[in-house]
Amino acid sequence: MLAVYETQRSALPWASAALAAGAFRLYRERGGNKTAPLPDFFIGAHAAVANLTVLTRDPAPYHSYFGRLKTLGV
Numbered sequence: 001m002l003a004v005y006e007t008q009r010s011a012l013p014w015a016s017a018a019l020a021a022g023a024f025r026l027y028r029e030r031g032g033n034k035t036a037p038l039p040d041f042f043i044g045a046h047a048a049v050a051n052l053t054v055l056t057r058d059p060a061p062y063h064s065y066f067g068r069l070k071t072l073g074v
Helices: 015-029 039-050 060-065
Strands: 053-056 070-073
Touching: 015 039, 015 060, 039 053, 039 060
Parallel strands: 053 070
Antiparallel strands: none
């Protein structure tokens, strides 16, 4: 079980904005129909910039947009 009280919350780094925007642009170029960036783009960009690992049930989309991002599948 995830120890919720041992996790940290940090502010979204400015450096991740361009990375999230690039992922969203790629999503749209691939035929995505959402008109606003998806939360996963901000999560993935933040983790990539801060060298963090993303805990997810489906790591494939993260790897599709953030190739070197570390993920931990559950």
